[in-house]
Amino acid sequence: MSRRGRLRVLGLGPGPADWRTPEADAALARASDVLGYAAYLDRLTLAPKQRRHPSDNREEAARARHALELAAAGADVALVSGGDPGIFAMAAALIEAAEAGDPAWRALDIEVLPGVSAMQAAAARLGAPLGHDFCAISLSDNLKPWAVVARRLACAAEGDFVLALHNPASKARPERIHDTFTLLRSLKDGATPVAFARAIGRADEKITLTDLRDADPGVADMATLVIIGSSETRWVARGAARPWMLTPRGYGARR
Amino acid sequence: MSRRGRLRVLGLGPGPADWRTPEADAALARASDVLGYAAYLDRLTLAPKQRRHPSDNREEAARARHALELAAAGADVALVSGGDPGIFAMAAALIEAAEAGDPAWRALDIEVLPGVSAMQAAAARLGAPLGHDFCAISLSDNLKPWAVVARRLACAAEGDFVLALHNPASKARPERIHDTFTLLRSLKDGATPVAFARAIGRADEKITLTDLRDADPGVADMATLVIIGSSETRWVARGAARPWMLTPRGYGARR
Numbered sequence: 001m002s003r004r005g006r007l008r009v010l011g012l013g014p015g016p017a018d019w020r021t022p023e024a025d026a027a028l029a030r031a032s033d034v035l036g037y038a039a040y041l042d043r044l045t046l047a048p049k050q051r052r053h054p055s056d057n058r059e060e061a062a063r064a065r066h067a068l069e070l071a072a073a074g075a076d077v078a079l080v081s082g083g084d085p086g087i088f089a090m091a092a093a094l095i096e097a098a099e100a101g102d103p104a105w106r107a108l109d110i111e112v113l114p115g116v117s118a119m120q121a122a123a124a125r126l127g128a129p130l131g132h133d134f135c136a137i138s139l140s141d142n143l144k145p146w147a148v149v150a151r152r153l154a155c156a157a158e159g160d161f162v163l164a165l166h167n168p169a170s171k172a173r174p175e176r177i178h179d180t181f182t183l184l185r186s187l188k189d190g191a192t193p194v195a196f197a198r199a200i201g202r203a204d205e206k207i208t209l210t211d212l213r214d215a216d217p218g219v220a221d222m223a224t225l226v227i228i229g230s231s232e233t234r235w236v237a238r239g240a241a242r243p244w245m246l247t248p249r250g251y252g253a254r255r
Numbered sequence: 256m257s258r259r260g261r262l263r264v265l266g267l268g269p270g271p272a273d274w275r276t277p278e279a280d281a282a283l284a285r286a287s288d289v290l291g292y293a294a295y296l297d298r299l300t301l302a303p304k305q306r307r308h309p310s311d312n313r314e315e316a317a318r319a320r321h322a323l324e325l326a327a328a329g330a331d332v333a334l335v336s337g338g339d340p341g342i343f344a345m346a347a348a349l350i351e352a353a354e355a356g357d358p359a360w361r362a363l364d365i366e367v368l369p370g371v372s373a374m375q376a377a378a379a380r381l382g383a384p385l386g387h388d389f390c391a392i393s394l395s396d397n398l399k400p401w402a403v404v405a406r407r408l409a410c411a412a413e414g415d416f417v418l419a420l421h422n423p424a425s426k427a428r429p430e431r432i433h434d435t436f437t438l439l440r441s442l443k444d445g446a447t448p449v450a451f452a453r454a455i456g457r458a459d460e461k462i463t464l465t466d467l468r469d470a471d472p473g474v475a476d477m478a479t480l481v482i483i484g485s486s487e488t489r490w491v492a493r494g495a496a497r498p499w500m501l502t503p504r505g506y507g508a509r510r
Contacts, residue, residue: 018278021371026273060504084371086378088504092386095501099491106493112382114375116276116339123341124369131347132399133407135390135416144387144506148415152388155414159407161390236354238361246350249315249343251399 005071007108008078009085009094011115012040015201019116027113028078035067036080036090044080060090064097068105083117088138088166119164122197122225125207127236127244129195129227132251134162139169139176146176153180157187162247163228168220177217177226184228188212193229193245196220209235209242260326262363263333264340264349266370267295270456274371282368283333288325290318291335291345299335315345319352323360338372343393343421374419377452377480380462382491382499384450384482387506389417394424394431401431408435412442417502418483423475432472432481439483443467448484448500451475464490464497 008027013019028034034046038054046052053070055063067079081090091112098105123130135156141149156163163184168177190213198206198221208219212228220226232251235243263282268274283289289301293309301307308325310318322334336345346367353360378385390411394404411418418439423432445468453461453476463474467483475481487506490498 013276016278018281019276019369021268021274021276023271023273084375086375086383086385088386091379091383092501092504095383095386095491095499096503098493098499099501106491107496112379114274114371114379116369116371117375120339120341120369120372124346124367127367128341128346128350130341130391131343131350133390133392135388135411135414136385137388143504148506152414152416155410155416156390158413159390159410160403161407161410236350236361238353241362244350244353246347246354248351249347249398251403 005074005108006076007067007071007110008113009081009091009111010078010113011081011083011085011089011117012043013116014083014118014121015043015199019121019201021113021115024113024115030076031078032076033070034078034080035063037082040080040082060093061097064090064094065101067094068097068101068108071108071110072102072105081115084115085112086114087117087119087136118200118225119166121200122195122227125197125200126195126227127246129162129229129233129245129247130164131249132162132230132232132247134164136164136166138166139180140167141173141176149176150179150183153183154187157184160230162230162233165226165228167222168224168226170222177220181212181215181217185212188228189231192231193233193235195227195245196224197227198224200225207242209245260329260363261331262322262326262365263368264336264346264366265333265368266336266339266344266372267298268371269338269373269376270298270454274376274456276368276370279368279370285331286333287331289333289335290322292337295335295337315348316352319345319349320356322349323352323356323363326363326365327357327360336370339370340367341369342372342374342391373455373480374421376455377450377482380452380455381450381482382501384417384484384488384500384502385419386504387417387485387487387502389419391419391421393421394435395422396428396431404431405434405438408438409442412439415485417485417488420481420483422477423479423481425477432475436467436470436472440467443483444486447486448488448490450482450500451479452482453479455480462497464500
């Protein structure tokens with residue numbers, strides 16, 4: 001413990017290297033140890049002397065503790081997230097682990113480095129669906145009761161927010177995105193624009209545009225970000241190209 | 256109109272160049288014409304042959320039309336935003352202008368490039384306040400009725416979302432952030448953690464940590480992002496350093 005360790009929690013962005021910040025790249029390049037979900041580490045070109053510590057997607061707490069142990073032992077640690085580590089990702093897991101663990105861990109040189117989230121990449125591809133007030137909600141009920149998710153969905157509909165839905169479905173819980181659409185159809189106009197944005201920036205990127213009435217929630221998987229409009233959100237046609245999804249800056253201007 | 260123009264809407268991030276994506280840098284480097292708020296253009300090093308078109312902060316619609324006119328005439332245009340162009344920024348203004356203008360504008364080669372928003376930079380500095388469901392709300396009532404903002408604040412409180420408040424105050428409307436705190440104090444626990452994150456990443460960066468009861472809303476100006484916790488958000492002490500602001504991944508685990 002005599003050497004001074006360092007820990008950086010960083011985001012790789014949605015996929016392509018040109019959506020990753022130079023700050024994150026610099027922290028990765030100088031790290032002695034790189035920890036993260038195996039599929040994320042596979043995206044990186046590291047030097048032979050850099051130690052890789054891949055782990056399973058669901059082992060966030062254990063990965064965070066491991067990162068803290070390595071930094072406490074003097075390592076220069078990069079703890080890797082997809083997207084932005086601050087949005088439904090590793091920053092919270094790391095701070096929870098620091099809070100619950102060895103008190104010396106909190107005195108380590110720890111910083112969170114911001115990144116581009118999948119939500120923002122999806123919004124950019126779609127046009128400007130998040131151009132106005134919006135809510136980001138994770139549909140995963142692994143760590144919170146479904147009743148909390150349902151209440152938040154209802155409040156977001158009542159407030160006429162645009163919705164950006166994260167973690168819409170997994171093999172372990174395929175039904176929550178269906179529950180979500182059933183609930184929202186009872187609260188919002190069926191003509192509300194909906195976009196399923198899957199794996200944006202990656203080779204298997206796929207965008208599905210629809211509306212709340214006709215949407216097939218079964219399209220969504222864990223790599224999908226679902227954006228559901230407010231009452232103001234609309235499509236802007238542009239000939240043969242995919243229409244833009246626009247939530248205008250003003251509210252009520254067309255009423 | 257015989258040459259083929261191009262238009263990229265891009266974000267400079269919150270300030271430092273190492274929070275700007277390589278994709279945005281590449282679009283800036285090859286642009287023939289760069290348009291944006293004068294203070295943003297002043298941050299950039301451009302080549303002598305690149306034409307700068309600075310404009311006032313409030314001239315978003317006119318700036319967007321100008322960008323479309325230049326691209327329609329064959330220019331390679333970079334339309335510059337702070338932060339992420341998709342979050343309360345130029346992407347919506349650009350698409351609104353394309354929708355309202357010359358139909359040929361919609362057929363132009365236009366892309367929105369995502370970036371790191373001020374909200375994410377603030378969250379990274381603070382720890383992990385956006386680690387769970389949150390709402391992003393602009394307090395500006397230039398383009399929407401205050402009643403809409405107030406309803407959204409109330410719904411966000413009812414849904415126990417973390418709140419990320421953009422555009423909290425300006426010289427023209429200094430009172431809305433005070434109205435916001437008065438409303439939220441009637442709906443949320445006074446001990447709820449609050450952070451005012453001003454000019455994050457810039458030389459005059461300033462962070463103020465407080466709680467809903469004791470917060471001085473007068474601290475906020477247009478460069479401030481205000482984050483107000485959910486019932487789960489808490490401080491994590493770390494000795495002499497500023498405590499982390501944490502919204503844990505789970506909900507109700509301590510109840």
